[in-house]
Amino acid sequence: MEATIEVSDLRKRFGSTAALDGMTFTVTPGRITGFVGPNGAGKSTTMRVILGLDSADEGTALIGGLRYQALRNPLSHVGSLLDAGALQPSRSARGHLLWLAHSQGLSARRVDEVVEYAGLGTAARRKAGGFSLGMRQRLGIAAALLGDPPVLIMDEPFNGMDPEGIVWMRGLLRSLAAEGRAVLVSSHLMSELQDTAQHLVVVGRGRVIADTSVADLIAAASGDRVTLRTTARAQAMTVLARAGAVVAATGSETLTVSGIDSQRVASLLGRADVPFSEIGAHRATLEEAYMELTRDAVEFQSGGTR
Amino acid sequence: MTATTTATPYRSAQPVARDGFLRQLHGxxxxxxxxxxxxxxxxxxxxxxxxxxxxGAAGNSISCAGPHGSSCHHTALTGPGGEEVRDGMTLVHRPLTGDGSITVRVTSLAGLYPPDGRVPADGDPTAGMVPGVQPWAKAGVIVKDGTKQGSAYAAVALTGSHGVRMQYDYTHDAAGTPGAVSASSPRWLRLTRAGDTLTGYDSADGTHWHTIGTAHLAGLPATVQAGLFSSSPEYLVTSKSLSGSSSNGGPSRATAVFDSVDLRGAAGARWTSDVIGGGGPADPGAAGLGYRQQGGTYTVTGSGDIAPVVPGRGSPAxxxxxxxxxxxxxxxxxxxxxxxxxxxxxxxxxxxxxxxxxxxxxxxxxxxxxxxxxxxxxxxxxxxxxxxxxxxxxxxxxxxxxxxxxxxxxxxxxxxxxxxxxxxxxxxxxxxxxxxxxxxxxxxxxxxxxxxxxxxxxxxxxxxxxxxxxxxxxxxxxxxxxxVHQYAQVAAGYxxxxxxxxxxxxxxxxxxxxxxxxxxxxxxxxxxxxxx
The missing domain is CATH 1.10.357 (Tetracycline Repressor; domain 2)
Known part of the structure; x- marks a missing residue:
């Protein structure tokens, strides 16, 4: 089976709201695809449709060319983590993994392997109801990896994890992708995917806004701006503005200049005897790029009502 | 950095098991x-x-005394089919070997019962009883495998209010001609034996016979007891209260008058009378049960029931x-x-x-x-x-x-x-x-x-x-x-x-x-x- 996820033109309405409005993208093996967008953008709904839990009004979601319902022993094809809290509180973590394993014809030994792999250790014998959210995420990862699937789908896996857990999760996702698996990871916070995802599918209002590599996205957002560090901020602003540049103060000692390149900035300041300590091409953060992209797509502005 | 599209897709190391319903069951x-x-x-x-x-069992209690101070110790009696049965009657019988038949004419069926369900502790067992025949009082002809309680039988009998019936082995019942009898409109009853097959008939005139039904009593011995019988089931008064129900019951009696008795086949010469299910001759409750013969007229008085036991609210069983x-x-x-x-x-x-x-x-x-x-x-x-x-x-x-x-x-x-x-x-x-x-x-x-x-x-x-x-x-x-089994021929609150x-x-x-x-x-x- 080809380890790809092909989502094409998914549409789904909940009443008068279009949850999915022509959602289309492809997840390819060997890399982590970040699935980002504000809350309510349709990320979870898309994932549920891919997993055959929700039905779309139109469009298809195929895994290796097949609908999820057509997969036999699906956990050996697709591992998923939708909601880490979806556990029977009185069942032990091991019991949870065991019934999943048995439903797929997998052995108890495989359960012990993933318990070890996800770092659950002796906690596996405890009731899942007493787990912290971070521990539940680890249990969810163990469940997703049970069938050793070539495709992984994770909805907000960083939620509730402590910094140590986030570092672990990033490393884990990277190594899973490096093994040649297709990994789709959603988040509503771009910062979580920085340095993790290689490819991004940015969504808003049920459709794809950008489907691009991380490098391209940053380059596009950076534009040809120059960052300048100077102790004489006011003086520098006057000199540069007179030369036709658009200048914005971004800190007590930093300015962002656009309209002229860095060489010209240096020569203008040198001629005017304005001291500066640092000058260089501006590099946008992923967060900035994302904010710019989704500005129009955010459905619930802070303080806004539906 | 551009995304690599040349990555080798991952191959699972887990053996892919066969997908089947058993796996889901296991899960x-x-x-x-x-x-x-x-x-x-x-x-x-x-x-x-x-x-x-x-x-429930711990909350229940039983205190039980039978009539005349006798204990109501329950000895389970089972019929040929294994069901619990009652077998009580006055039986006037002669041995009959091989095939044969018995024919009688019934001219009267009367009875006595205790209206408040109580019977005197001693003295005359009929004291306090009033005239009245029980609906399922029975009197007629019978062929029975000996006088032991619970033994196989077939009978054709007139009942108190259900006409003529043919019954056998306690649980089986078939209806014959309905209606009561009197001296002016008597009823003729006949039971024939041919091997294991017994056939019941009734007639209004002794000439034109109507077949009621047949019974196959497998294993019936060559020599059986054939004769006349009379029985009358216990009269039961059930009273309900908030705390439950209690019931009082007392024996009732039926007296039937037969004539034109005709027993054919290799039969014994002498009639013998037995009170089946009674306490024996010493039982004061049996006083007055038995038969009298005057010329060709036989008056048989009996008590008890020949029927399956039907437990209910009224019975302690x-x-x-x-x-x-x-x-x-x-x-x-x-x-x-x-x-x-x-x-x-x-x-x-x-x-x-x-x-x-x-x-x-x-x-x-x-x-x-x-x-x-x-x-x-x-x-x-x-x-x-x-x-x-x-x-x-x-x-x-x-x-x-x-x-x-x-x-x-x-x-x-x-x-x-x-x-x-x-x-x-x-x-x-x-x-x-x-x-x-x-x-x-x-x-x-x-x-x-x-x-x-x-x-x-x-x-x-x-x-x-x-x-x-x-x-x-x-x-x-x-x-x-x-x-429990419901029988049409046994009156009870079903x-x-x-x-x-x-x-x-x-x-x-x-x-x-x-x-x-x-x-x-x-x-x-x-x-x-x-x-x-």
Whole structure:
């Protein structure tokens, strides 16, 4: 089976709201695809449709060319983590993994392997109801990896994890992708995917806004701006503005200049005897790029009502 | 950096197992057994069933004194078919070897009974009795395998108010000519033996005979007792109060006048009279029973009944189902666990995990139903198999007489209770799937199954509505626990409160199965159609 996820033109309405409005993208093996967008953008709904839990009004979601319902022993094809809290509180973590394993014809030994792999250790014998959210995420990862699937789908896996857990999760996702698996990871916070995802599918209002590599996205957002560090901020602003540049103060000692390149900035300041300590091409953060992209797509502005 | 599209796709190292229903069953079974509360719940259902049965037995007491100070010690008497029977009559008989026939004319059937159900402790056993013949008093001709109680027989008899009947081996009854008799309109009765086949006839004139029916009494010996008999069942007064019901019963008597007695075949010469089922010649209650012969006229006075025993509210005898009175309580616990087996998944969103592991939703429902059905069947089986002998032992220890039933009936009651648990669990599971909420589903199942049962069996409602409830609602399935048999030829209160359900055991269970099938079908449709 080809380890790809092909989502094409998914549409789904909940009443008068279009949850999915022509959602289309492809997840390819060997890399982590970040699935980002504000809350309510349709990320979870898309994932549920891919997993055959929700039905779309139109469009298809195929895994290796097949609908999820057509997969036999699906956990050996697709591992998923939708909601880490979806556990029977009185069942032990091991019991949870065991019934999943048995439903797929997998052995108890495989359960012990993933318990070890996800770092659950002796906690596996405890009731899942007493787990912290971070521990539940680890249990969810163990469940997703049970069938050793070539495709992984994770909805907000960083939620509730402590910094140590986030570092672990990033490393884990990277190594899973490096093994040649297709990994789709959603988040509503771009910062979580920085340095993790290689490819991004940015969504808003049920459709794809950008489907691009991380490098391209940053380059596009950076534009040809120059960052300048100077102790004489006011003086520098006057000199540069007179030369036709658009200048914005971004800190007590930093300015962002656009309209002229860095060489010209240096020569203008040198001629005017304005001291500066640092000058260089501006590099946008992923967060900035994302904010710019989704500005129009955010459905619930802070303080806004539906 | 650009994305690499040349990465080698991952190949799973896990062997891909065959996909099948057994795997889903295995998964659901593991799911059930890994929640300690559910396993404990089923054990509780078992304990509750036994405990409520024991409480019921412990709360009952019996103090019993028979007429004339004799104890009412119950000696179970069984007929040729293994059922518990009564066999009491005055029998005037001669031995008959080989084939033959006996013909009589009945000119009168009268009786005496105690209207308040009480009999004097000593003295004249008929003191306080008033004239009146019991509806199922019987007098006529009989061929019987000896005078031992419970032996095989066939008889053609005139009854108090059910016309002429042919009856044999206690449980079989066929109607002949209806109507009462008098000296001016007598009735002729005839019974013939040809091998194992006995044929009954009646006639208004002794010339034109009407065949009532035939009986095949396999193993009837060559020599039998043939003759005249008279019997009259106990007169029973049942009074109901808030705390329950009590009944007073007293023996009644029937006196029949026969003439034109014609016994053909190789018969003995002398008539002998026996009071079958009496306390012997020393029993003061037997005073006045027997026969008088004046020329060709025989007057036979008898007491007692020749019939199967039908336990009810009025009788102190304990039945198999009375040991299982706690089943309804166990059923409530099973209902809760069975509902939780699916609603707990909806509550936590675990149903999504289940459906990603097994996308074929109909199979998920089927696997869940098989697992919860099997677990509940085992629970019901163990509960019933413990409760029946244990509660019976307690009842026996307290001096209650035990109603004897054939072993096969006991087995059916125990297995039926297990099936009742299993099907109820499946119904609860399916309703839980439809409603996705525990409280609503549990309430609905309890209201549909347990409530009608209690209303009907605890005699909260009158007999009419009770019969309808136990016919139309899923509570009809409790009929599977009925060990007692209803006989048209035995007068008794055949209401659910007496232990008599309007439907047969398996038909009652089928009603519940019908409800369960309908809800399972609805659950399957909704589970497939709804977003998880």
């Amino acid at each position: 659901e079974w593991t799911k059930f057994r890994t929640v300690r509360g559910w396993v404990a719940g089923m054990l509780t259902a078992c304990l509750v069933t036994v405990a409520v049965g024991l409480l 304990k039945t198999v189902e009375s040991s299982l009175i706690g089943a309804f309580a166990g059923l409530v616990v099973v209902t809760v666990v069975a509902t939780m087996f699916v609603t707990a998944e909806y509550r936590r969103g675990l149903i999504r995990t289940t459906l990603t592991a097994s996308p074929r939703r109909g199979r998920v429902l089927a696997a869940k139903a098989v697992v919860i059905g099997a677990v509940s069947f085992a629970t019901g089986l163990v509960a019933a198999a413990i409760a029946v002998p244990l509660v019976a032992a307690v009842e026996k220890g307290k001096g209650f007489p035990m109603h004897r039933t054939p072993f096969a009936t006991d087995v059916r009651v125990v297995l039926g209770t297990a099936a009742l648990f299993a099907v109820t669990a499946v119904l609860a599971l399916a309703l839980g799937t439809v409603l996705r909420r525990s409280a609503g589903a549990v309430t609905a199942v309890v209201v549909a199954i347990v409530l009608p049962y209690i209303l009907a069996v605890a005699a909260v409602l009158p007999a009419g509505p009770s019969r309808w409830l136990t016919r139309l609602t899923p509570a009809a399935a409790f009929a599977v626990q009925q060990s 209401t659910p409160a007496d232990g008599y359900f309007p439907l047969s055991p398996w038909a009652g269970l089928a009603v519940l199965c019908g409800y369960a099938a309908a809800v399972v079908a609805a659950a399957a449709v909704l589970l497939r159609r709804r977003d998880a």
